[in-house]
Amino acid sequence: MATTTFGKGCHLHLIDGSAFIFRAFHALPPLTRKSDGLPIGAVAGFCNMIFKMVEDNSGPDAPTHVAVIFDKGSHTFRNEMYDLYKANREEMPEDLRPQIPLTRAATEAFNIACKELAGYEADDIIATLSCQARAAGGRVTIISSDKDLMQLVGDGVEMFDAMKNKRIDRDGVFEKFGVYPDRVVDVQALAGDAVDNVPGAPGIGIKTAALLINEFGSLEELLDRAGEIKQPKRREVLTEKRQQIELSKKLVQLDCETPLDFTLDDLEVREPDAEVLMAFLAEMEFRTLTRRVAEKFGLDTPAISENPVETTGDAPAAPDAPGFDKAVYTCIRDTAALETWIARIRERGYVAVDTETTSLDEMKAELAGISLCVDAGEACYIPVGHRDGAKGDLFGSDDLAEGQLSLDVVLTLLKPVLEDDSILKIGQNMKYDAKIFARHGIAVAPIDDTMLMSYALHGGLHNHGMDLLSETYLNHVPIPIKPLLGSGKSAITFDRVNIDDATGYAAEDADITLRLWQVFKPRLHGARVTTVYETLERPLVPVLARMEMSGIKVDRDTLSRMSNAFAQKMAGLESELYELAGRSFNVNSPAQVGEILFDQMSLEGGKKTKTGQWSTPADVLEDLATLHDFPARVLDYRQLQKLKSTYTDALQDHINAETGRVHTSYAIAGANTGRLASTDPNLQNIPVRTEEGRRIREAFVAEPGKVLVSLDYSQIELRILAHTADIPELKQAFADGIDIHALTASEMFNVPLAEMTPEIRRRAKAINFGVIYGISGFGLARNLRIPRAEAQGFIDRYFERFPGIRTYMDATIAFAKEHGHVQTLFGRRIHTPEINASGPQAGFARRAAINAPIQGTAADVIRRAMVRMESAIEGLPATMLLQVHDELLFEVSEEAVDDTIARAKSVMEGAAAPAVHLAVPLVVDAGKGANWAEAH
Structure with a gap:
């Protein structure tokens, strides 16, 4: 008392x-x-x-x-x-x-x-x-x-x-704040607060708010005399948003x-009860703090285990664990042993889990076994689908090998653990395992992913596969898979591997995963990338898993017709090339194409391979295409050939026999900038610059009674550039809703906006995106197929028009050289290990450094939108199917199209907030149609 x-x-x-x-x-x-x-x-x-x-x-x-x-x-x-x-x-x-x-x-x-x-x-x-x-x-x-x-x-x-x-x-x-305490609430009322979602006066920040309050004396006086403000936009905001500003003051006023x-x-200050305090600290296992408290009060220190985090903010190293040579890996063959492991998992509150399957395609893979680890150096493997037959015996029996629990029994026992919100499931590339379990009716959550932790920590330094991570951070070379599976015609699937051999391999994977987690998880905070991992990486895993499992319907007949049409057009180009060359030749032979270009036509710029033959890669042909029709037509031929082989032919093979849909797989940690990569098949690189490329999207169709809805960020990277580089001309243009590509075209090519053509706008678009990513006159000339001097002239005029871009580039390169990385507006770090190199590598590194914060921020924005999207469209008959760079594609019942577009646009256009408030608006274009081409 x-x-x-x-x-x-x-x-x-x-x-x-x-x-x-x-x-x-x-x-x-x-x-x-x-x-x-x-x-x-x-x-x-x-x-x-x-x-x-x-x-x-x-x-x-x-x-x-x-x-x-x-x-x-x-x-x-x-x-x-x-x-x-x-x-x-x-x-x-x-x-x-x-x-x-x-x-x-x-x-x-x-x-x-x-x-x-x-x-x-x-x-x-x-x-x-x-x-x-x-x-x-x-x-x-x-x-x-x-x-x-x-x-x-x-x-x-x-x-x-x-x-x-x-x-x-x-x-x-x-x-x-620029004001004294009695006027802080006035400044806050104007500036708002993104963290607390206090609206304030749009477009007015702390500095401007302070200037206004100091000039007028108080918020009330400012609002009463808003008509005296000279700046039109500021005057308009203060007048039209008065009620909102007054509400904001009430919200920030304590x-x-x-x-x-x-x-x-x-x-009143009270001395602590030493024994009560000591008991609490001992219960928490804070040995160091307990010792300090004991010294202060002259008490004996109880014997408790050391806990390294109580005395330092530095990330501790991985806990002591037995070396891999002393690790104990066991095979679980009965329910009693499995139940013992489950009890350990529940006691510990986390488990590293890994699946072994018969295929890398999660939609086709069969489960061979599951491995678990809760303590470094001790893991188990639960075989459930191994077949009889020795290694290399392609004709082995399909009967299950003896000494395995049934798949149903194992999944029934593990399902409560894998779905328990109080137990953390840790994996390496957890999306794969989550999809395997999802196909068996198990929704794995919550999860941690060591691959994504490494990606958040080490983006740009190396890849994030388990073998490399183990060698780099654990100094251990994992058991290789190739000796187990073999190669070539004698290769087998994992279900044919001897169970004893499989146990060592699979259990080690789980052990490595847990050890990597123990190393990486604490380091996230020290590297200041916890928010990146927690908001951009980890929550995206279940979202992508569901998208991939949904897939998208592809019409096989449409693809077949396109393949035939491409073949006919290629035949026409072949005849045209024969005429330009004055003779027939093998268009598919780089050597023969080179002979015509450099021996027969005597064009400059040719290089020979080690075998003495001419080299004709795309970049060489693109340079020559500005000088002659022959290399331009070769490029057209190769483009059609790629469309046919990579898409119209190959996509037919990717249609899943059970679902009738194509199921791409997204690599979350593929690109250094945070962009997702699409594989098996790659649906992100379908060319859209040519009419033929755009037509491929016609084969992607909606199910009967549904339509495809496309929502696409408009010029998001230029908008981010305008904000990041603080370029007034671009910010104003975006605020006024002006088409930036058309504006650039008008200024670069001296064409009035009213007379703008799609082709001129396309060339301006190439300039806009090329220049901000450090393209040279040489590169722009190649892209536009124009003379190099003309391209360099465009670049020079561009920097004269927008000098802030050059300032941004120089500042970004200087930052990268000093810190060894650049970062996005959301804190994603992209390391730049080659930034101080010399020669051609340095130029590439500098361009990558300039590109990364812009492209990376755009990637972060759409990641944030995807994470929020499922809850936003919950209850609607709508499914998010694909992400292609700045676009999201949905399949929606016809009656829900308008509601879906409205909700999705709201999420996408507000995706940067509250973490980042951009100085320019994000704008999303929406479309719908029976197929992807119509929708976009």
Whole structure:
């Protein structure tokens, strides 16, 4: 019970508990766990920060009263005023949720007052207590860096940023906002808050808001005199959005009259009960902190296991584990053994899982076995589909080999574990395994993926296959698969591998996966890529898995007709080439094409191979196509040949016999920039620049009663460039809804907008995208099939028109050279190991560095849209089928088309928020049709 009445001479410390928790969570490895599997990384960091505050609270500035203030729930009185308040906040990470009550328990263990109030934010409680303490004549130190609390600073109230060990007074607030504390709410009302979804005045940021408030004195005066503002757009916003701005002020204004059920006197500093505190710390297995507390109070330190995260924000190394040479791998052949493993999984709270199958095609693969690992150095393999017959015996029996549990029994036992939300499933390329399980009725969740962790950490440095990761980060070469399966005509599928041999191989995979997870997971925070992994990589796995399993219907007859048409056109081109060459030759022979180009026609630029034959790759032909029709027609012939062999012929072989649909597979970690890659078949590289290429999309059709709906970002990379490089001309053009390609064409080719043709616009489009990615005059000439001097002239005029692009390029290259990476607006890092190289490699690295932040941000935007899309269209008879660069394709029942387009457009156009607020709008074009060509 308090013995001192709060008044003059008293000093109140108010600790922003919620801020402490999130700081701790993001500074320390989140999946560090107790021996029982409970995550405690945030609790460890929280306790360290609280104890540091306790240790520092001595001398004349020590507090007489102290409290830790928490948020209680997410719904407050502000949601009653504005139902979208904080609506865009990301959900709490699953590993943080169970730690929240433990931080309350930690506060109580330190014998510090722990306060929260339903319907109010922690900031409101802090505001009320600060006002009460100030009125009583006392001093207040708010321990937080939250900008919303800065409106309270002054007259005996200051803030202290414990992370930076920095005090924030009135001058510090002015440095942050450009105004003093009494006008902070006015500035916030104008600028809004993306994190809390406070709308504010569109287009007005902190700096502009401060200028306006300093000029007019207050928000109310500014709004009353908005007509005096000279800038038309600013005047229009302040006039038309007045109600929204006034609402925003109410949302950011802290409530100093929160109805508290305690008084300042209840917050008097109390010495902790040493034994209670020691018991709590020991229960959490915080050995180092327990020892420090014991030393402070002169107590014996209990014997508990070391936990490395409580003393440092650095990512710990992988825990000690037996070497692979001492690993124990067992084969599970009965239900008792499997149930023992399941019990261990439930006790631990996570498991590394891997499947062995008969094919890399998840839609056709049969399950041969499943491997599990919960402790590094100990894993098991559960064979379920191995067949009789020795290795290499192609004619072995189809009977199941003896000593296996039935597939149904194994899946029945594992299904509850694999679907349990409290158990984390860890995999390497988890999308593959998730699809295998999904085909057997099991929805695996939640998941972690070591391949995607490596991708977030090491994008641009190397590939992310398990073998390379094991050699690089575990110093272990995995058991190779080739000796088990053989090669060539004698190759077998995994279900024919001897079970004993399969056990060592498969169990090791699970063991490696768990060890990689133990290395990578803590490193995400140290590398500042946790948000990238948690919002852009991991949640995309189940979305893509469902898209891939849905597939898309392809009309075989349409493809067959196209193949015939392409063959006829190729025959026509062949005759044309014979005429241009003056003789017949083998068009498919690069050597004969080279002879005609360089020996017969004496064109320049030819190079010979080591065998002495002329080389005629596409880039050589593209250069020559600006000079002569023959190489141009060869390019046309090869293009048709590629369309026929790669698409109209090959796609027929990819139609699944059971579903009648084509099921592509997306590589999440394929491109350094974050772009998805489509394989088996590749549906992202269907050429759309030519009429023939666009026609291939006619074969992709909707089921009866449905239509295909396409939604495509309009010029998203140029919009991102306008924002990132801060180019006023481009930003204004996008704000005004002007066609950038047409605008460029008008300026580059001196053609009025009213007289613009599709061909001229196409050439301008090539200039726009070529220049921003560092294309040379040589490259642009090749793309447009124009003389090099003319192409260079276009580039020079482009930089004169938009000088900010050159500034952006130079700044990006300088950043890459200094830091060894570039990054997207969402924090994705793309490493640039060759940026300081010399020669041709350096030029490529520089162009890649310039390209990566723009293309990567565009890729991140559509990833964010895809992650949010399923919930947005939930309840509608609509399915997301394909992602092709900046486009999403849906199959929708005819009656739901309009609703689907409206919801999907809303998601896509708002996908950057709340993490990033672009200075230009994202615009999505929508179309529909019986086939893909009609829809797009």
